[in-house]
Amino acid sequence: MVNPPEVDRLAGSRAAVAARRARAEVKRQVSEGERSASEVLSSAARDGAQPESTLRVSELIGSIPWLGPTRTAKIMQELRISPSKRLGGLGVHQYQRLHEFLVRRQAPRRGTEPEQSGSRLVVLAGPTAVGKGTVAGYIREHYPDVQLSVSATTRAPRPGEIDGVTYFFLTDDQFDRMVEAGQFLEWATVHNAYRYGTPRAPIEDALASGRNVLLEIDIQGARQVRQAFPEARLVFLLPPTWDELVRRLTGRGTEGAEEQARRLETAKVELAAQEEFDATVVNTEVPEAAREVVDLMTA
Numbered sequence: 001m002v003n004p005p006e007v008d009r010l011a012g013s014r015a016a017v018a019a020r021r022a023r024a025e026v027k028r029q030v031s032e033g034e035r036s037a038s039e040v041l042s043s044a045a046r047d048g049a050q051p052e053s054t055l056r057v058s059e060l061i062g063s064i065p066w067l068g069p070t071r072t073a074k075i076m077q078e079l080r081i082s083p084s085k086r087l088g089g090l091g092v093h094q095y096q097r098l099h100e101f102l103v104r105r106q107a108p109r110r111g112t113e114p115e116q117s118g119s120r121l122v123v124l125a126g127p128t129a130v131g132k133g134t135v136a137g138y139i140r141e142h143y144p145d146v147q148l149s150v151s152a153t154t155r156a157p158r159p160g161e162i163d164g165v166t167y168f169f170l171t172d173d174q175f176d177r178m179v180e181a182g183q184f185l186e187w188a189t190v191h192n193a194y195r196y197g198t199p200r201a202p203i204e205d206a207l208a209s210g211r212n213v214l215l216e217i218d219i220q221g222a223r224q225v226r227q228a229f230p231e232a233r234l235v236f237l238l239p240p241t242w243d244e245l246v247r248r249l250t251g252r253g254t255e256g257a258e259e260q261a262r263r264l265e266t267a268k269v270e271l272a273a274q275e276e277f278d279a280t281v282v283n284t285e286v287p288e289a290a291r292e293v294v295d296l297m298t299a
């Protein structure tokens with residue numbers, strides 16, 4: 001038989017296990033992009049009885065994709081919040097600082113909005129196989145008002161790719177001539193292999209006629225666009241996890257083992273560049289990721 005204090009102890013430990021599980025579930029939702037960290041914070045503020053309110057701030061920040069323990073510790077310091085603080089125990093100013101940080105991380109940087117509320121240039125970049133092409137394709141199909149740029153490349157077409165639709169497939173000489181004539185808005189050698197570039201004229205024409213334009217390019221290109229068009233909005237697409245990125249790359253089966261290894265090396269460097277971007281979007285489900293990108297374009 002179990003005596004009353006023992007019953008209390010068992011009930012207490014069952015409640016503690018349930019609370020731990022609920023917190024782990026919240027962390028999973030944030031790390032897999034199902035919920036935003038700012039939404040978790042708001043939920044903790046709305047109702048102190050929610051499991052969210054017992055989550056430590058460091059656990060919440062550490063669950064945001066690609067923020068490791070070192071960056072988390074640095075952010076906690078910058079926010080002036082002690083590592084043991086729970087969401088439900090934040091002071092007003094701490095709450096405000098944390099809220100602003102989380103919103104800033106999801107949303108475009110201040111000052112990057114175009115001066116006129118007309119057309120907008122959005123760059124979608126991210127590591128290899130994160131799904132940039134898939135998300136861009138979904139936008140092309142479901143959001144016909146958005147103009148997608150067609151890049152030029154010196155690589156050979158893959159099966160099913162159409163010249164002038166997927167890419168403009170150029171020889172090295174043709175690409176050189178376009179570079180010399182200043183016909184690219186940006187161009188770069190990607191994955192140490194082939195050259196890719198954004199033809200300038202269609203972009204300028206589309207922006208002049210008030211259309212929103214999306215460029216799906218690599219990070220070197222994104223940096224050049226920022227120089228040429230400081231008002232452009234730079235969006236970094238993230239995979240839910242590194243393992244999922246590897247699965248997508250290998251599952252796609254368009255590169256051999258050597259090329260896959262080279263792309264994954266580049267991907268590590270590229271992931272470190274996400275802080276330069278105005279916004280991040282986690283590509284867990286394509287339709288949601290596409291909607292978030294379009295929202296950033298039209299917000």
Ligand SMILES: Nc1ncnc2c1ncn2[C@@H]1O[C@H](COP(=O)(O)OP(=O)(O)OP(=O)(O)O)[C@@H](O)[C@H]1O
Pocket residue numbers: 126127128129130131132133134135248249251252283284285286
């Ligand atoms: N949300 C998703 N869930 C599962 N699979 C996805 C998702 N998004 C894309 N994929 C798959 O991942 C693979 C890589 O996608 P995609 O070719 O669009 O990547 P990419 O970022 O354009 O790559 P690269 O930069 O190498 O051209 C494809 O097989 C695609 O079908």
Ligand SMILES: Nc1nc2c(ncn2[C@@H]2O[C@H](COP(=O)(O)O)[C@@H](O)[C@H]2O)c(=O)[nH]1
Pocket residue numbers: 127128132151152155186187188190196197198216217218219220221222
């Ligand atoms: N800087 C640019 N990068 C571009 C452009 N178009 C595509 N890309 C990037 O190249 C890689 C590889 O593409 P793949 O089709 O060979 O798999 C990918 O990361 C693209 O984002 C561009 O015009 N400029």
